[in-house]
Amino acid sequence: MNNRLRILRAERNWSQADLAQKLEVSRQSVNAIETGKYDPSLPLAFKLARILNTTIEQVFTDE
Amino acid sequence: MFNKNLSRFQRRSLQLFSSSIIFTAFLTMMTRTWFKDHHPTGPIAWLLALIPTIPFIATIIIAMRYLARETDEFIRTQVLLALLQGSLITLVCTVIYSLLQNFIKTPDAPAMAYIDIFLVASMIALRVHLRSAQ
Numbered sequence: 001m002n003n004r005l006r007i008l009r010a011e012r013n014w015s016q017a018d019l020a021q022k023l024e025v026s027r028q029s030v031n032a033i034e035t036g037k038y039d040p041s042l043p044l045a046f047k048l049a050r051i052l053n054t055t056i057e058q059v060f061t062d063e
Numbered sequence: 064m065f066n067k068n069l070s071r072f073q074r075r076s077l078q079l080f081s082s083s084i085i086f087t088a089f090l091t092m093m094t095r096t097w098f099k100d101h102h103p104t105g106p107i108a109w110l111l112a113l114i115p116t117i118p119f120i121a122t123i124i125i126a127m128r129y130l131a132r133e134t135d136e137f138i139r140t141q142v143l144l145a146l147l148q149g150s151l152i153t154l155v156c157t158v159i160y161s162l163l164q165n166f167i168k169t170p171d172a173p174a175m176a177y178i179d180i181f182l183v184a185s186m187i188a189l190r191v192h193l194r195s196a197q
Contacts, residue, residue: 024135025138026069026070026138028138029135029136029137029138031196033137038196040136041136
């Protein structure tokens with residue numbers, strides 16, 4: 001699964017640590033998701049989309 | 064682990080986990096010495112043999128408690144992977160050393176050493192996992 005998390009985060013001028021704090025997870029988690037090493041669960045993906053004020057489809061693509 | 068990004072709960076669990084390793088090693092050595100010096104028999108021997116398992120049981124309870132309360136799913140997955148890899152290394156060591164003991168007459172190793180191998184291997188695996196996610 002691919003994602004646009006790094007781009008969406010950069011558009012908001014957030015660091016990984018900023019996003020991690022908003023998500024209430026570790027910075028390593030954000031990095032692992034961004035680099036595609038880890039696919040988040042559905043609740044975390046929804047939370048991510050909500051924090052980025054977008055939809056899951058805008059963040060993750062099944063390609 | 065050994066990471067300033069750890070939450071207070073993660074740091075506390077890690078401290079307890081590390082303490083258990085040290086305590087397990089200490090009790091193992093003490094029990095072996097006691098067995099060698101005093102040659103206990105009967106229920107006392109059984110009780111003495113049970114003592115070094117206490118910190119190991121505590122370690123597993125700490126790990127279970129940690130996994131049940133950890134809210135960061137990525138970290139939880141890494142800890143589970145590390146524990147499984149620790150189990151794998153322990154089993155490999157057990158099989159190799161058992162064969163060596165049976166066929167090459169290698170000196171006896173303390174059975175409890177496998178617990179230390181499990182704990183140390185798990186911690187190293189966790190460290191490697193978290194480092195790769197930096």
